[in-house]
Amino acid sequence: MKESKKKGISPVIATVLLIAIVVVLIVIIFIWAKSFIGETVQKKGSPADQSCDEVALDIAYDGSDLQVTNRGNIYVYRVEVKKKGDGSVERQTIDERLGIGQSISNSIGSGYNDIEVIPVILGEAKTSKTLYTCKNGYRAEII
Amino acid sequence: MNRTNQMNKKGVSVIIGYVLLIVIAISLALLVYAWMKGNLPKEKQQCPDEVSLVIKDYNCFENGKINITLKNNGFFDIDGFIAKISNKSKSLPILALKGVFPVQSNDGQFIFGVPMNSSQEFTETFDYSNHNLILDLQIMPLKRIGNKLVLCENSVIRQKLDETSCANSS
Numbered sequence: 625m626k627e628s629k630k631k632g633i634s635p636v637i638a639t640v641l642l643i644a645i646v647v648v649l650i651v652i653i654f655i656w657a658k659s660f661i662g663e664t665v666q667k668k669g670s671p672a673d674q675s676c677d678e679v680a681l682d683i684a685y686d687g688s689d690l691q692v693t694n695r696g697n698i699y700v701y702r703v704e705v706k707k708k709g710d711g712s713v714e715r716q717t718i719d720e721r722l723g724i725g726q727s728i729s730n731s732i733g734s735g736y737n738d739i740e741v742i743p744v745i746l747g748e749a750k751t752s753k754t755l756y757t758c759k760n761g762y763r764a765e766i767i
Numbered sequence: 768m769n770r771t772n773q774m775n776k777k778g779v780s781v782i783i784g785y786v787l788l789i790v791i792a793i794s795l796a797l798l799v800y801a802w803m804k805g806n807l808p809k810e811k812q813q814c815p816d817e818v819s820l821v822i823k824d825y826n827c828f829e830n831g832k833i834n835i836t837l838k839n840n841g842f843f844d845i846d847g848f849i850a851k852i853s854n855k856s857k858s859l860p861i862l863a864l865k866g867v868f869p870v871q872s873n874d875g876q877f878i879f880g881v882p883m884n885s886s887q888e889f890t891e892t893f894d895y896s897n898h899n900l901i902l903d904l905q906i907m908p909l910k911r912i913g914n915k916l917v918l919c920e921n922s923v924i925r926q927k928l929d930e931t932s933c934a935n936s937s
Contacts, residue, residue, distance in 0.1 A: 642782070646789050653794040658801060671806060680920045686857040693851070693861055695907065695920045697812070724918050725849040725907055726874060727861030767857045 672747040676758035681722075683764040685739045690732045690764060692741060694722040700743045701755060709736035739764035812912045814919035817842040820908045822926050823888060827933035831896025832867065837889045837906065844885070846916060847878035847909040854898045860905035860925065865894040878909070878916070901933035 633641075680696030681703075694700055700722040707714045720728045732739070742761040746753055779787075819841030826834040839845050850864040850872075863875030870877070870891060883889055895901050904926045908919040 638782075642786060646786055646793075649786070649790040650793050650797065653790065654797050654801075657794070657798055682859055684857075684859045686855075691859045691861050693859055695918065695923060697917050697920075723874075724916075725851075725876060725909075727851065727859070727863075729861055 672745060672756040673759070675745055675747070676743065676756075676760065679743045679745070679758065681741060681743065681762050683739070683741050683762055684767045685732070685736065685764040686767050688731055688734045689729050690718070690739060690741070691727065691729045692718075692722065693727040694724060697724055698743075698745060699723055701746045702744045704742040704744060704757065704761075705732055706740040706742065706761065707732060707736045708738040708740075737766070739766070812915060812917055814908075814910050814912070814917050814922065815843055816921055818845065818908055818910055818919045818922045820845055820848060820906060820922060820924060822904065822906060822924060825904070825926075825928070827901065827928070829935065831894060831899075831935035832892050833864075833895055833901065833933060834890065834892050835904075837883075839883045839885050839887050839889075841922070842885055843910065844882035845879070845908050846882050846911045847876065849874075849876045849907040849909065849918070850893065851875050851905045851907070852895060852898060852901045853903040854900040856902060858903070860903045862898050865897070867892045867894050876909070882911075895933070896935050899935045901928050903927055 675698050678696055679698045679700060680694070681700070682691075682693040682695050684691045690705060692703060702717060702719045702721070705716045705718060707716065716732055718728065718730050718732075720730070722728060740761040740763055742758055744755050744757050747756045748754070819839070821838050821840045822835060823838040824834075824836040828834070835850075837848070851860040852862050852864055853860040854862060864872070865875075866872040866877060877891075879889075905923065906925075907923045909916050910919055911917070
């Protein structure tokens, strides 16, 4: 007798409310948590790191000039050069573009016994283009 | 007494428990999906390893022209190539060969009007008069993959030339 007088929500309305609450909570949590995943620089839809692995450069140093040929299929925006000699390390930026199959030759000075070239590629981050310096460099052949 | 103690214990409503479970499970799944989507490697547009182009023959002329015969030794069609030379003994081939009119080139890049089939040969005259001398010749094959021209980095060929034969005396 007492139980029949208890009031409550219709089961249909309860189910709808449950589903609505679940969906809303999921969307809120997803939007909030996405900011923790972080912004990644991408190139052609993949993380820029993967494009860096596809970069292929032929590099030679003849004692004064550094010659670089882009033997791969990734456009290189510019190259950073790490020059080692006599216990010192110098850095230089060669701001020249290397399209597919293109070559450059630049004077970088003499007296170095180890040259490392680090490619910089152009990637996309959210809505803007951004430069990405590859983590791995390429050693120049001393000729 | 035990029954009374159990009745007085507080806990989360069963319905709220279900809601929380479902929300947590689906949220985790979506987060993992979003993270994986940005980190899974995409398929690379790569040239097949069986692409092969060889320099069958070459003839240098004193007026700064060189005749080159290329042969497609591989299993796939080739859509073009990039020709570079060096004119110094200590140098990579970084100087672009030019075409002789009406053959057009773009920084050493030559594209075939009709792809070069397997076993086919191609002979053409090129201009090296700007560089005076050819000591090293490099040919990088190009192949169309989808709608993109891809450089076949594993099929690049290089040939040292006799320094007396390819010298421009004009």
